[in-house]
Amino acid sequence: MSKPFLVIQLRPEDETATNELEAIRRYGSLSEEEVVRVRAEVAGLPELDLNHYSAVIVGGSPFDVSAENKLAIQRQIERDFFRLFDEIKKRDFPFLGCCSGNGLLGHYCGAVISKKYGEPVGGVFVSLTDDGKADPLLEGFPKDFRVLLGHKEACDDVPPETTLLVRGEDCPVQMFRLKQNIYATQFHPEGDIAGFTLRINVYRKHGYFPPEEADSLIRSLQGERVAHSNLILKRFVERYRS
Numbered sequence: 001m002s003k004p005f006l007v008i009q010l011r012p013e014d015e016t017a018t019n020e021l022e023a024i025r026r027y028g029s030l031s032e033e034e035v036v037r038v039r040a041e042v043a044g045l046p047e048l049d050l051n052h053y054s055a056v057i058v059g060g061s062p063f064d065v066s067a068e069n070k071l072a073i074q075r076q077i078e079r080d081f082f083r084l085f086d087e088i089k090k091r092d093f094p095f096l097g098c099c100s101g102n103g104l105l106g107h108y109c110g111a112v113i114s115k116k117y118g119e120p121v122g123g124v125f126v127s128l129t130d131d132g133k134a135d136p137l138l139e140g141f142p143k144d145f146r147v148l149l150g151h152k153e154a155c156d157d158v159p160p161e162t163t164l165l166v167r168g169e170d171c172p173v174q175m176f177r178l179k180q181n182i183y184a185t186q187f188h189p190e191g192d193i194a195g196f197t198l199r200i201n202v203y204r205k206h207g208y209f210p211p212e213e214a215d216s217l218i219r220s221l222q223g224e225r226v227a228h229s230n231l232i233l234k235r236f237v238e239r240y241r242s
Contacts, residue, residue, distance in 0.1 A: 003054040003242045004036045010061030010077065010100055012041050016202050020059045023190040027230040028057075028237040041073060045080035050087060055094035055240040057233075058101030060188060062206050065103045065113040066153045082108055092179040094240040096233070099151055102176075102184035109159035109178060117171040120209055121150030121200060121217050123224040126174045126187065132165035135177065137235045145228040147174070148191035148221075150199070150208050155186075175232075181240070189233040193221045 007024055011017040021037060024030065036053070038045065041061070050056075063074045070078075085108040088095050097105045107113050125144045132138045155173040158164045166175035166185070175185045188196075197218050204214040 002034065003052060004034050005030060005237065005240075006036050006038065006048070006053040006056045008038045008040050008045070008056065008058045008101075010039075010041050010059065010063060012062070013202055016199055017059075019195050019198050020190060023192060023195050024057060024059065024233065027190055027192075027233040029234055030237060034241075040077050040080065044073065044076040045084060048084065050091065050093050054242040055096070055236070056084075056088065057236075058095075058097045058104070059190070060099035060101075062203060063100060064153050065100075065107045066115060078104065078107075088182060089178065092181050094181045094236075095183065096189075096236050097184040098188055098190060099149070099186060102155070102186050103153060105178065105182070105184045106155040106159045106173070106176075109162055111159035111173075112156040113153050114156055115153050116156055117154040117173075118152045119149055119154075119168075119171050121196065122220055123148050123226065124168060124170070124187075126166050126168045128166060129164050131163050131177075132175070135165050136239060137183065137232050138165060141228055141231075146224065146226050147187035147189075147229040148196055148224065148226050149187040150196070151186060152207060183236065185232070187229060189229050189236075191226060191229065193224060196221055 009017050081104045103113050123146055126147050127144050154171050162176040162178045164176050168174040177183050200214050200217050204211045
């Protein structure tokens with residue numbers, strides 16, 4: 001039997017965390033038996049032996065790397081991830097960080113994380129770089145494709161030692177790769193209309209957008225098609241299923 005995928009979550013709210021896990025499983029075509037779930041926002045990361053897993057997937061979070069005043073649990077999470085990244089980088093172990101996972105990996109690699117390139121919740125077009133066209137997760141993609149996102153912070157520049165795969169007009173660093181198997185996306189490859197509708201309702205007072213705009217943001221999601229974005233997650237799983 002294949003080793004399971006380790007899904008690390010950072011969302012304090014049960015409903016958004018559960019929805020995110022279900023979306024990762026759905027678009028990654030993962031069975032329940034193929035997933036081990038860790039909710040790091042409860043008590044940080046436990047001791048992990050990467051030999052037990054095929055790959056690591058990290059979801060989004062309301063926590064900001066660039067925040068000045070951080071909760072104790074957030075500081076614990078960041079310390080734990082730095083230790084985990086030491087091992088992941090050393091082994092070039094398969095990793096996919098989505099949104100917050102992007103910020104954590106970018107910060108680890110030495111990028112400045114700030115609110116300079118924050119983007120409102122919704123759908124945008126992003127573009128492949130030449131390196132992106134050659135990457136196995138993106139091979140055959142159209143030059144421009146649609147993604148769902150929403151973030152207060154992002155990498156100011158491409159993190160040192162990494163390769164830029166996807167860029168955006170308003171946020172330059174949308175997807176990058178460290179070594180050959182360590183990936184991060186600023187957008188949400190697990191994102192869909194239902195999931196983003198839920199997140200808008202839950203996070204309407206978390207500073208992503210003015211609360212009074214929540215209903216119009218939900219309406220703007222209707223008709224979004226992000227099949228290529230979702231395909232990234234499926235390809236990641238297919239490539240690293242041991």
